[in-house]
Amino acid sequence: MERRKKMARILAIVLTGLFIASAVGIASAHFTMIFPSDSQATIWDVAPEDYIAELGETKTVYIMWGHPYEHISFDMASAPEVSVMKPDGTIEQLSTEQLTVDGMDEEGNPGTFVAYKASFIVDQRGDSVVFVEYNDEGENLIDCTKAVIHCGEEDWVGWDAEVGQKTEILPYMRPYGMEEGFVFGGQAMYDGKPLAGAPVEVEIYHTLDLGKEIVETAEKMFPYDPPMMFTRLTKSNEDGEFVYTLDEPGIWFVGATMEPASGRNIRGVFIVPILEAFPPVEEAAAPAELEGVKTRLKALEEETATSTQATPGFSALAAIAGLFIVVYLVKRRKD
Numbered sequence: 001m002e003r004r005k006k007m008a009r010i011l012a013i014v015l016t017g018l019f020i021a022s023a024v025g026i027a028s029a030h031f032t033m034i035f036p037s038d039s040q041a042t043i044w045d046v047a048p049e050d051y052i053a054e055l056g057e058t059k060t061v062y063i064m065w066g067h068p069y070e071h072i073s074f075d076m077a078s079a080p081e082v083s084v085m086k087p088d089g090t091i092e093q094l095s096t097e098q099l100t101v102d103g104m105d106e107e108g109n110p111g112t113f114v115a116y117k118a119s120f121i122v123d124q125r126g127d128s129v130v131f132v133e134y135n136d137e138g139e140n141l142i143d144c145t146k147a148v149i150h151c152g153e154e155d156w157v158g159w160d161a162e163v164g165q166k167t168e169i170l171p172y173m174r175p176y177g178m179e180e181g182f183v184f185g186g187q188a189m190y191d192g193k194p195l196a197g198a199p200v201e202v203e204i205y206h207t208l209d210l211g212k213e214i215v216e217t218a219e220k221m222f223p224y225d226p227p228m229m230f231t232r233l234t235k236s237n238e239d240g241e242f243v244y245t246l247d248e249p250g251i252w253f254v255g256a257t258m259e260p261a262s263g264r265n266i267r268g269v270f271i272v273p274i275l276e277a278f279p280p281v282e283e284a285a286a287p288a289e290l291e292g293v294k295t296r297l298k299a300l301e302e303e304t305a306t307s308t309q310a311t312p313g314f315s316a317l318a319a320i321a322g323l324f325i326v327v328y329l330v331k332r333r334k335d
Contacts, residue, residue, distance in 0.1 A: 029231055031203065031253045032080070032134045033064045034147040034271055040117075043101060044071075044207055046251055048273030051176065053122040053151045060119040061130055061147070064101060068253055069203050069230040071211035073103030075114040080134040082118040084149075087126025087158040094118040104208060125152030127159040133166075137264075143255075144168060145269040150176045167195065167258045167268035178246070179275045185243035187236075188256035188268060194240030198256045202232040202244050205251040249276040 035046040036059055043062045053059050063080055066073040082094040100112040122128060127148050134143045144165035148158075159174050172185040188195040206214060218226040236242045236256055246252050255269035 029067045029069070029203070029227065030065065030074070030136075030139055030141070030143075031068050031255065031269060032132055032143045032145040033062075033066065033068060033205070033253075034130055034132060034145055035062045035064070035251075036060065036147075036149065037062055040099065040101065046205070048176070048249070048251070048275050051147065051149055051271075051273045053128075053149050055122060055125055055151055057122045057151075058119055059122055059128075059149055060117055062101070062115060062117045063096075063132055063134075064103075064113070064115045065134065065136070066103065066113075067230075068205035068251070069211065070215050071104060071206050071208045072106055073101070073111075073113040074105075076116060076134065077136045077138055078134070080116055080132045082116075082130065082132050083163070084120050085129040085131065085158070085161050085163050087124045087128065087155070089158075089161070091163070092120060094120055108212075122149065122151050125155040126157040127151075127155075127161075129158060129161050129163055131163045131165060135264075140264050142166065142264050142266045143269060144267065145271065147271040148175050162189075165268055166191065167256065167266040169254065169256055169268045169270040171270055171272075172241075175270070175272045177275070178272065179278050180249045181245065181247055181277070182274070183243050183245050184252070184254060184272055185241065186254070186270060188240040188242065190258045190266070190268075194238075195236055195256060195258055196238045196240055198236045198240070198258060200234045200236055200242045200244070200254065200256045202234070202246075202255075203230065203253045204246075204248055205253070246272060246274045249274050 035043050036050040037043040037046065038060075040062070063076070063082065064073060065076045079096055079098065082096055083091055084094060085091050096116045096118050098114065098116055101115045103111060103113050105111055120128070127150050129146055129148055131144070131146045134145070136143065144167055146163065146165070146169065150159070156174060159176070160171055162168065162170060168189045170187045170189060172187065173182070178184070188198050188200065215226070215230075218229045222229060232244065234242055234244055242256070244254065252272040252274055253269055254272060255267045257265050257267040259265050
């Protein structure tokens with residue numbers, strides 16, 4: 001009898017753990033993806049440059065539902081509401097068109113999945129904020145996502161706009177012109193007030209082949225909890241503020257969730273395109289540059305040796321200083 005009771009307690013713990021994983025863990029990996037593209041054929045090849053527009057251009061955004069890190073897709077359960085706030089603060093509600101996109105399901109099988117697209121004309125210089133509300137009853141989640149489309153040199157106006165989403169992230173850092181290793185910070189808001197103590201999920205998007213490769217690597221290296229490498233997690237402080245370092249180039253998703261005592265979770269997501277390091281590191285040019293430094297140091301050493309003979313040890317000090325400079329440059333190139 002005692003053994004049966006013990007087995008029942010263990011089974012209850014396991015079932016509780018499975019329920020929590022299903023209700024929280026799986027939902028936390030889903031994101032509404034807003035990818036600008038010139039055509040449906042190239043939507044998965046999204047890059048930071050796709051969030052830049054020319055004045056007068058018709059910008060089309062594709063809206064998908066899935067796991068960005070693993071490149072897993074799901075059908076969108078309902079049509080999303082899509083709007084754009086122009087740089088001058090006016091809001092235009094956009095019409096959506098349903099379509100199907102190629103992708104991969106949770107089991108790794110290829111398939112087609114329900115998605116949507118919407119278009120608008122970039123008729124103002126500055127920053128247009130595309131914002132989407134997607135309601136997924138199965139995931140117990142309302143997803144409120146924002147992406148900034150930038151137009152115009154030094155027209156940095158509108159990127160921090162508050163669009164009025166139920167849960168919304170207000171960025172502290174301009175979300176373009178950011179390179180890998182930059183820190184992104186913002187404030188999570190709910191009903192216009194700071195959202196304190198909210199879980200903030202951070203995840204990067206991968207293409208299909210890269211996603212498969214990275215997931216397999218994570219499963220081998222961290223068999224005890226591979227998803228800890230997929231979705232990073234922090235929390236907002238008492239003022240709803242948070243920061244996180246986005247350490248790779250690509251398209252990042254940053255989402256803060258309001259978890260009410262009852263009813264659906266409401267998450268605010270901000271999409272941040274991150275560029276590669278600038279200026280680019282030219283590895284091939286490094287040896288030639290270092291040789292140039294050595295030549296200049298040699299000339300400096302000879303010059304100081306002849307002009308400062310009255311100061312013993314000066315040329316030696318110059319040579320040592322030069323050596324430190326070379327070592328520093330080599331280390332910097334390797335880093």
